Amino acid sequence: MFVGIDLAWNDRARTGLAALDDDGRLVASASVRSNTEIDTWLDRHTSDLPDVVAVDAPLIVTNPDGQRPCERMITAAFGRYDAGCHASNLSKPYFDPPRAQLLADRRGWNPDPGSNGPGVCLEVYPHPAMVGLFHLGRILPYKGKGGRTVEVRRAATLELLDRMEGLDQLEVVENERWLQLRRTADEASRPMHLDGIEDEIDAIFCAYLAWSWRHRREDLEVYGDTTSGYIVAPPPPTHPTTPRVPRPAPRASGDADHLSHVSVSFSVSGQPATFATAGERAWRDLVELAAVEAMGGRPTLRGRLSVHVDFVTAQRHGKHPGWDLDNLIKPTIDALTPVIGPREGQWTHAQPDDERVDEIIARKRPAEADEQPGARIVVSEMAAHMSGTTGHSPAMSWAGSGATTPR
Template sequence: MSTATLDTALINGSVGTGKTTVAEILGELARRRGIPGAVIDVDALRRSWPPPPGDPFRTALAMQNLRAVAANFRRSGARLLVVAAVVETRAELEQYAVALTARSLLHVHLTAAPDAALSRLRRRHGDDESALRWHARRHPELADVLDRAGFTDELRIDTTDTPATGVAQEILATLLAPAADATPDCPSLDGGSPAATAAEIVDSRGGAAHAVFVGIDLAWNDRARTGLAAVDDEGRLVGSTTCRTDEEIDDWLRAYPSPDVVAIDAPLIVHNPTGQRPCERMITSAFGRFDAGCHASNTSKAYMDPPRAARLAQRHGWTTDPSTIGRGVCLEVYPHPAMVGLFGLGRILPYKGKRGRTVTNRGAAMVELLDRMEGLSGLDVSDSERWREIRYAVERATRPMHLEHVEDEVDAIFCAHLAWLWRRSPGALEVYGDVRSGYIVAPPPPSHPATPRARITGP
């Protein structure tokens, strides 16, 4: 099954629906995820005076400028063009697709209730009564024109009660995982079908086909345990285990072919001969005060040249470029900062084995982790018998080995949730670093304070 890349998002709608604002936010969300792109406001391309002869609304001028600007952005490496424009007919939409050299275009139609649109227009044109009256009249007229245009398979979003950020996140989720119910209006210009579907599997319960998101807590060698987990398109845990060797990892992964996203807790791209990678310094800068800083990864360590995660990705044909929109994307993640960001922790949960940590304290921290994971809106472990076994083992642990037996598996399940978030909740995660020097995917830098360290005082 082929996968088409949606390389253009054209955001259409009447005045006051939020096209320009949503386009700007969508561009920022794409930038955070490492997707090279550009934002184009077509209104800005027609802003000239006097109008050219025979082109009173500067429509032809805007289209000429659009061709030139889009071509420049494409040549400079933009893989996603976000365009805010008013497009009134299907024929005009096809002209835009040609001007933008769009191989696959997502047509987004924003709508808004008249009162909501008028409120926005007042904020924008409050100091220009004439412009406000014109736009207030134009909103219902243009909305009616667009409703009668006969656009098919558009992504239609009512912005009346939805914040612009939420609208942009919905659009980005569609761009990252285009499905049959979000087929673009315009055919792919290379003659192929523009529709794309998520990777599908038959899960370990023998159920229907699902998109699959894999999490791997990868040990640096085959003497230690590696955790493996998979969740489906709804975030349901469909499988998890631990193993040691590459052969065992590959064998388990055969049950989950063509994953949409794979999130690995292990260094993935390492080229620096000494010291830390830039991404590790960035994570430490953002999360270090929460005790979620990074260790150094460099090629002076034999097991990092190349990293085990890179070899795993190569064996399975996964791309390690986080800007990739299609399936088979392999990301480096780090659970500790992700937990700080997603759970709002003041300091990391001390469930890992470390000098001075007792089984009782570690067990309590892991129970808290399980509780918090069960509270995640995008993770469903309610039907997982294996999850119940893990919780039983943690709650009754009396020796370090009891916790260590399931610790990597729990981390892998959390990583699988991060893989799911990458596609299903744009904005929840962003890229620290780049594909050249290495990167880590984690939540945005926390704005909440860190919990002060406990002080030990004498009698």
């Protein structure tokens, strides 16, 4: 049995799971959240130690800050295809220790890629693996970030499914669960439809990498080592890249042409929390995780900044007082250090350089049926003629229901 896991860094986000038989055929796949759900699914579909497990998540992290050597190697080989790595280090509480390490320890898996016995657990990364195996000129933009529209993501998801169906060993075209995933992608009209399947699709691809590690070893190699961490991926590609298509800067409805073309946008899945409440720390961690992934190791934004946030809150029940918009904004902005950089000075904990934020546009609305709470965040560098070079006039606007849906 070969297992693929697209492991979320915490149990508030989705984790994709997939299992292939010894011939590489898809047996089962699912999307869950908690450790208990992960273990229950694994117990049901892998009675013994799997032959190989491929996990899309940091497995070995020992560096106190910065990137791991293996992340720098992957970025050097695949960065020009937009498949570089973000930084994993022990300064982040969710990597001390990594959830993947805890999972491997709990299941008795061996994180040494050189082992020939059962239960080998590999760290993999789908984006560079797809670039290498499918000879892509640039990554497929199926993830919910970077200001991508539903149409762009839907087309990229369908292309990925087509390419995976070309992997003969998977034999997915008659698999009922696979057909459900394809129908969902084909009929997707909102971001939530694609958000609900991308982790499971990644897990199936990871399971194929696990199978390839035993049966097509020449397709893969190890970047790094078991001391500082490693990632299993195809050899460095030599095929040409696809030119990047310029994208216009995001704008709020009715805005003037005051935003530059330098922006970062991403979605956060989880219940937004207000300032000075029990859920604030968890919400800030979710925002920071999503921001780190969206940046992908790129430098932080410069100059004066504009922040747009669309919150989707859980439905109110009973006497719940609801969520004040102004109190939702503060912990969200405080978690944007990966995008806007740290403030200079001596601090016990790193502080975001939010003095450079001159504009905040925020909205909130309750989640609709079957929609997950979360937020859509866009941070943009502002044009000099709007932000000014000497003094600033911060602008904050609020809107109630009727805001755009986070993507």
